[in-house]
Amino acid sequence: MYPRDRTRILEVGQARTHGLGADVYLMRQFARRPGAAVHQGHAHLGPRRVGQYRSQCADVVARVPYIHGSHPNAGTVPRPWKARRAYYGNTVVLLSTLNPDGTTNIAPMSSTWALGHTIVLGMGVGSRTATNLRERGEAVLNLPGVELWKQVERLGDTTGNTRGQVQHGHGSVPCADKFAAVGLDRQPSQTVSCDRVAQCRLQIEVRVVGAAPDADGHFLIAQTHVQMVHADPAIVVPGTSHVDPRLWKPLIYNFRHYHTLGSQVGESAITETPSA
The missing domain is CATH 2.30.110.10 (Electron Transport, Fmn-binding Protein; Chain A)
Incomplete structure (x- = not known):
């Protein structure tokens, strides 16, 4: 049996955004990462408008390669199946x-x-x-x-x-x-x-x-x-x-x-x- 000091109590708290709006905080997190999918120049912007980053998102999706697995049927189209x-x-x-x-x-x-x-x-x-x-x-x-x-x-x-x-x-x-x-x-x-x-x-x-x-x-x-x-x-x-x-x-x-x-x-x- 583990002694009582073997476990550590984790604090249950809200995610920290350092006082920033969620959109701004997440954009800056993206911008800090190497090869970030969102354009670096958007890190300073405020909350996004509808469609503001749509072109960047579409570009990211277009560049994602289709990955084939090692399973012999990998890449085939899923069919209706009665589970x-x-x-x-x-x-x-x-x-x-x-x-x-x-x-x-x-x-x-x-x-x-x-x-x-x-x-x-x-x-x-x-x-x-x-x-x-x-x-x-x-x-x-x-x-x-x-x-x-x-x-x-x-x-x-x-x-x-x-x-x-x-x-x-x-x-x-x-x-x-x-x-x-x-x-x-x-x-x-x-x-x-x-x-x-x-x-x-x-x-x-x-x-x-x-x-x-x-x-x-x-x-x-x-x-x-x-x-x-x-x-x-x-x-x-x-x-x-x-x-x-x-x-x-x-x-x-x-x-x-x-x-x-x-x-x-x-x-x-x-x-x-x-x-x-």
Whole structure:
């Protein structure tokens, strides 16, 4: 189990624009970058008028080459295809929620996305996780690295409910202590009652601000608000509140296969931690 000083609390704050309007700030960020796509002479301008930079954008698009991959069918035109489900893969999360008896349930999931300080979660309506979120309204998103994929997979065979059920296309068995069952350690949280997973190098404590079934009634969609973020200092850019993407390799659930990220191929012009 990690000692308490192993994790660092990251500040949750708004992106800094140094007092400039967003347009001006972003234009100057572009202008500072070598080979910036936006013309250097526009860096001094104020907020753009409609169509002001259209010619530059069109020129950039025209110069982007079509890249052929190594797959034998790379470059072919996509055709209509009847997929069994629309899920397309995402980062794996071990979600901690609070059981009625005060213990912590953990469940693997990957249907999450973030917008600002809001994180949206999706899970089956009949799961113990969904019930806990509706009734107690708090959770921790524990983001595992690649080394935990076997524990993640084993958790998928368990349920926090008292009776077995069919989930993820197969059966699951009741499990009162999932931490012990798969060899994970508990770590107390600071703003919520459910425990964190000590082996996860990123942990996000949240509270539910809204939850409702999806249009078909099969899934619960919960909106949560971030309360606190914890990170292993080893993956944080020194002297900042930014995770170093070169050091953090999240576990990715890609069409029911476990993957992680490869080497960097580029970076956004608005990154606050440029490589060069």
